[in-house]
Amino acid sequence: MSVVFVSGHKNPDTDSICSAIAYADLKRKADKIDAIPVRLGPINRETQFVLNYFNVKEPLLIDNVFTQVGDIxxxxxxxxxxxxxxxxxxxxxxxxxxxxxxxxxxxxxxxxxxxxxxxxxxxxxxxxxxxxxNIPVENITKTLNGKIIVKNKEFIRGDIIVAAMQTESVVSRIKSGMTLIVGNRENIQLESIRKGAKTIIITGGEEPSNAVINEAKKFSSTLIVVPCDTFDTIKLINQCxxxxxxxxxxxxxxxxxxxxxxxxxxxxxxxxxxxxxxxxxxxxxxxxxxxRHILDYDRKKIILVDHNELSQAVDGIEDATILEIIDHHRIGGIETNQPILFRNQPVGCSSTIINKIYEERGITPDKHIAGLMCAAILSDTLVFKSPTCTPEDIRAAKKLSEIAGIDIESFGKKMFEAGTSLKGKTVDEIFYMDFKEFLIGDFKIGIGQVNTLSSIGNLKNDLLKFMEEERKNKNFDMLLLMLTDIINEGSLFLFAGNHKDLLERAFNISIDDNNFYLPYVISRKKQVVPPIAKAINSN
Structure with a gap:
């Protein structure tokens, strides 16, 4: 059975990681598929807290799904x-x-x-x-099915002569170090040994006399008996x-x-x-x-969760076989070569959809899997405060929390406290903690989001400088970073790029500098991407 990777998006968040683990677990149990959850980047602090809390290992880290020799x-x-x-x-x-x-x-x-x-x-x-x-003696016995009577060398070397003439003619041609192929002719065997023949191959299967054996020992010659006749021995000798x-x-x-x-x-x-x-x-x-092996081969198999856009998928996705997509975001243009199961629902979290599939298949998730899915829902819906949250998210989270044995409010607070600390993080790490790339019209836009319970203080200028460098180096039209205050339900936006007018139209505000605050805006998917897309498409 070939392996199937279950993968979330690049710069994975808690939903991306937990949904991959949960759905791989479901595929193994329900469909007997060798499904392996994978991740495309480092685990953030919030997700690490969740995995540690439920004692679950990090998914396998991969950087691409290009077909390799080992796959075929x-x-x-x-x-x-x-x-x-x-x-x-x-x-x-x-x-x-x-x-x-x-x-x-x-x-x-x-x-x-x-x-x-x-x-x-x-x-x-x-x-x-x-x-x-040098011909190994062992090869002669193996090829000719022979038997060693006297062995003095591991190899034979030198000219080979066949005793197909009268005794005098044969003996006169013998020189020191030669190999002689001979039948049951004792006189030739004896004289050849005395003249220096170092190997005697006796054909016909008849063993030499004691006199011949004694002479071979005396003159350090090797005696080999083979069952083949002389003609076949000559044919086979060079195949040794x-x-x-x-x-x-x-x-x-x-x-x-x-x-x-x-x-x-x-x-x-x-x-x-x-x-x-x-x-x-x-x-x-x-x-x-x-x-012929590389003309038609099985590509890596993959299931996508929590994303459906090429820019967010693992490198090499075009070279892989996509089997399924489970997502709750906008549909972003991935093409497949054959029909697949594509389940996209307007809920607040991919794990909400996966929980529903568990229910449809009549399977109750294990305690730790239920805990992971519940944590993913709480993370994506900001404990039900996000406008993306639906009654189905709330129902699923409450049910899963009971299976996992956790209190939603208490667990959610601990999870966000672990995940929102920026202490010790570089501007690079902060910006890419939860980053997604969007292609909208002719615009290439990147939006990062960081949930934080404290002010970023002096980090603001460093972040803006870093964002402008990244924008230029990676050819983005615009980069934004959402610094979301979960408690007060609002986001401070930092942006890099020359499209301030587009943002003003998108959010109906005036912007004086490279930052602005939007109260009650905490969802990138529902409150940020749609108005930006509308502003771009209305140009």
Whole structure:
């Protein structure tokens, strides 16, 4: 079963985090989906208080959902030891109807690649150069199903001669260090050992006499008996070469599970290789990746909660498969390739909608999940003071508070006290605590919101300076920061940009400086974005 990420928006707030956790829990229970809640940024103080209160871990942090090598079903590799004979590699390829085998060491680390073509080429050329190679004795016994009678060396090396002539002719050709392939001809075996032949391969399966064995020991020769006849032994001897001698080992292009498919595609265009090894961080082989794998593949699967705009979604969302959207904001233009479940309701909090889905599915959330959803509703509705709050939010919060065993007023006060402290925070952290980007007409507007129970004092000028720098660096037409007083129900606005006239029309006020106060305005979604959009669209 593939993983499904459940993600809130960038610069996550309490609703974004808690809704992701709660909805992932519901999908696992109701639909048996491997749903994992994720976050797109750091946890703010309010949300951290909530998670700590209910003893819930932070969701996994991700920065994008671009498809990676690890997301697609590449081929499992055929592997073979670097010490194995060519013959074994050839048979593995034939038996698996494959054209590529991966050569590995004893720790399964990539050492090289061998293809059917490489093996065929080596078979045709190695017979002429066999004396240049060290052939492991073990490979001879493995390939020829042989038996070692006397062993003095781990390898054989040197010219190979076949005893297909009269004794005198064969012996006259023997030189020190040679390998002799011979049948059951004791006289040739003895004379060859005495003339310096270091390996005697006896064909036909008949073991040598004691005299031959004794001479081999005396002259430090190796005796091997194989069941094959002489003709087959000659055919197979060069297939005893270790595959490491013929494999491709230089300039191998490899990928890792973490590599992005777009980068892989660009790399593949530069090379004409059939297969590319996939390795882990230690160089151990994981699989083989071919061009066909990146033509049609499963993309990362994701469910969006508490947002539905591209500018607020995780990077790479266009490359992912969106399965569902659960949201309570305006519809902001995300397109999908197929129909999906899109549940958008005009309530004060995404968790209110998720609670309703729990009820529709006949599932009672666990105590800690109920607590998270209740906290999200209290946060988004400012304990029912926000104009976005609906009777459904109040009903859901009261029900969930009973399951979680919390008092709404007491818990809400503690949560906001934990979340509104600005002590120790930089202007960057304050501005981006709860920031959202909006594309309205031709305008790119960013609006941050901070709930605070105290005056910002000298921070105002520092914030305005920072906002103007951010506006220029990131090409915003206008940036606003709402400093919302939850108790007195109003917001001080700081703004950067050259559109003061637009704000004056939007809120029907006069503005003398780069800040203004709006009583009873505490909702970005319902009281700030709509009038700004109306002012822009009326131009």
């Amino acid at each position: 079903a590449y081929d499992k590799p055929l592997t073979i030891s670097e010490k194995a004979p060519m013959y074994e590699a050839w048979n593995v390829l034939l038996n698996n109807n494959s054209k590529t085998i991966v050569v590995v060491d004893d720790e399964n680390k990539l050492k090289g690649i061998a293809t059917m073509g490489d093996l065929a080429k080596a078979y045709l050329t190695s017979s002429q150069e066999l004396s240049n190679y 070469l270790p595959v490491s001698l013929i494999m491709i080992k230089d300039d191998i292009v490899t990928f890792k599970d973490s590599d992005y498919i777009d980068d892989v595609r660009q790399t593949m265009l530069k090379y004409r290789y059939r297969n590319f090894p996939v390795v882990d961080d230690d160089g151990k082989i994981l699989g083989l990746l071919a061009r």
